[in-house]
Amino acid sequence: MASHDSVVSPAGILLDLDGTVFRGNELIEGAREAIHTLREMGKKIVFLSNRGNISRAMCRKKLLGAGIDADVNDIVLSSSVTAAFLKNHYRFSKVWVLGEQGLVDELRLAGVQQAKVPKEADWLVISLHETLTYEDLNQAFQAASGGARIIATNKDRSFPNEDGNAIDVAGMIGAIEASAQAKTELVVGKPSWLMAEAACTAMGLSAHECMIIGDSIESDIAMGKLYGMKSVLVLTGSAKPGEQRLYSPDYVLESIKDVTKLAEEGILL
Amino acid sequence: MASHDSVVSPAGILLDLDGTVFRGNELIEGAREAIHTLREMGKKIVFLSNRGNISRAMCRKKLLGAGIDADVNDIVLSSSVTAAFLKNHYRFSKVWVLGEQGLVDELRLAGVQQAKVPKEADWLVISLHETLTYEDLNQAFQAASGGARIIATNKDRSFPNEDGNAIDVAGMIGAIEASAQAKTELVVGKPSWLMAEAACTAMGLSAHECMIIGDSIESDIAMGKLYGMKSVLVLTGSAKPGEQRLYSPDYVLESIKDVTKLAEEGILL
Numbered sequence: 001m002a003s004h005d006s007v008v009s010p011a012g013i014l015l016d017l018d019g020t021v022f023r024g025n026e027l028i029e030g031a032r033e034a035i036h037t038l039r040e041m042g043k044k045i046v047f048l049s050n051r052g053n054i055s056r057a058m059c060r061k062k063l064l065g066a067g068i069d070a071d072v073n074d075i076v077l078s079s080s081v082t083a084a085f086l087k088n089h090y091r092f093s094k095v096w097v098l099g100e101q102g103l104v105d106e107l108r109l110a111g112v113q114q115a116k117v118p119k120e121a122d123w124l125v126i127s128l129h130e131t132l133t134y135e136d137l138n139q140a141f142q143a144a145s146g147g148a149r150i151i152a153t154n155k156d157r158s159f160p161n162e163d164g165n166a167i168d169v170a171g172m173i174g175a176i177e178a179s180a181q182a183k184t185e186l187v188v189g190k191p192s193w194l195m196a197e198a199a200c201t202a203m204g205l206s207a208h209e210c211m212i213i214g215d216s217i218e219s220d221i222a223m224g225k226l227y228g229m230k231s232v233l234v235l236t237g238s239a240k241p242g243e244q245r246l247y248s249p250d251y252v253l254e255s256i257k258d259v260t261k262l263a264e265e266g267i268l269l
Numbered sequence: 270m271a272s273h274d275s276v277v278s279p280a281g282i283l284l285d286l287d288g289t290v291f292r293g294n295e296l297i298e299g300a301r302e303a304i305h306t307l308r309e310m311g312k313k314i315v316f317l318s319n320r321g322n323i324s325r326a327m328c329r330k331k332l333l334g335a336g337i338d339a340d341v342n343d344i345v346l347s348s349s350v351t352a353a354f355l356k357n358h359y360r361f362s363k364v365w366v367l368g369e370q371g372l373v374d375e376l377r378l379a380g381v382q383q384a385k386v387p388k389e390a391d392w393l394v395i396s397l398h399e400t401l402t403y404e405d406l407n408q409a410f411q412a413a414s415g416g417a418r419i420i421a422t423n424k425d426r427s428f429p430n431e432d433g434n435a436i437d438v439a440g441m442i443g444a445i446e447a448s449a450q451a452k453t454e455l456v457v458g459k460p461s462w463l464m465a466e467a468a469c470t471a472m473g474l475s476a477h478e479c480m481i482i483g484d485s486i487e488s489d490i491a492m493g494k495l496y497g498m499k500s501v502l503v504l505t506g507s508a509k510p511g512e513q514r515l516y517s518p519d520y521v522l523e524s525i526k527d528v529t530k531l532a533e534e535g536i537l538l
Contacts (some may be wrong), residue, residue, distance in 0.1 A: 036477065045320050129403060131402075131403055132402065132403040133401065133402055133403075134398060134401040134402075134436075137401070137436055138435050138436045141427070141436035141440065142433075145434070157412075157448045158448060164411075165414065165445070167403075167406055167407045167448045168448065171410060173447060174443035174444045174446060176437070176443070177443060177447075178426070178439045178444075178446075179426045179436045179437065179440035180426075180436075247504040
């Protein structure tokens, strides 16, 4: 039997934030209008980000501040997905956090137990920590040296901000792994199944009904390919024009503002 | 011809500091008296430490505060040896420092040029930084991402302090290597030839005329073996009794306070 590839126009959009909608705290030109256009077309949108240092509530506030409406249930962050994973699979574990308030908020919201001292932690959760001090690193080292297993919200090496690129979670992971001679067991962020499934579940759609739009070949485009979603690379973030990697996007746009071109080409109907 | 091993009683002692003379800021019991005894026996003493975050002047002050006389020229630190290396071999280079004031002091004293911004650095010097912040890490990341070569004062994973063990330079190196995808070219601290030669030069002695006393098999005992010095392991720091490693010490003492036993045994005359 000949297989018949039915062309399905995506019903759901997984929309990356850093480098796609925002650059640092700055809204990328035309992003608000593009999101409006997608919604006018009846598309469901989930905002997703490997940022593990903010909560969905904080993210929602940032989106609202930029004039973009979003429900917390339409936001999927590595912080909230990490919290859900620990709650679902390790409900008797205590965690120590090398990270920020947003992550702690999500862990509390999920009901994950926090260790009182590093030595009693079953898990060390490592995330971006932009106000990190030596003592924070040292406490995480104590947890890992004491046998805590390591889970990381993501392992991005750098993230784009107003000044270019800044050191990201890979740096924090590197510090702990090298000093405590330990290895990270699980990285939650894109392109993991955890993020993909959380986004699809939030929309009530299957992966093949979704399209991911993002600036990172390693996380966004890879996730699209790995889970059978159409993928669109935008060039407003980490990827450079013409860059070749293991995974190629289905489409490339200069910017999210050009999303109307996908409609013009009949890719999004 | 039969070779004749002449037994030479060491004329110079390389005395490690952290874990041997001090534990954190606390003087190890009997250390002052042991140093006095060695000097009474006519031994030259060089104090040496992989600590790259303090200057020799700061170290001298700490020793004096504990009632131990020392000239700055009798102190060999990875900070001062790093500064001398850069001055001697890369005099036109500019450096960026991920480290503390003591290291900066030694670099200035040696006349090493400091980069004004991370991006203009030819070398990134990584050392222990007990007051490290995210911004310090990020600037070091900028330097390494911009192409600066990496030199580390040492690569100890942890150091003993009053509370047990604390995260050391390996953590800072791990952070930068993982995020900037760069590798450290040179590690200055023990057991490197740079530290061994600096200590011998300070005493005007050859390595075979020296004995090293320290608490670390990986740095102190390894250095003794690699350069043909007699070596004495003390058990007041990182090494555990009976611990086996590639390098074995010639002698083991419970503590520096038992140094008189070396005289009683005819090892130090």
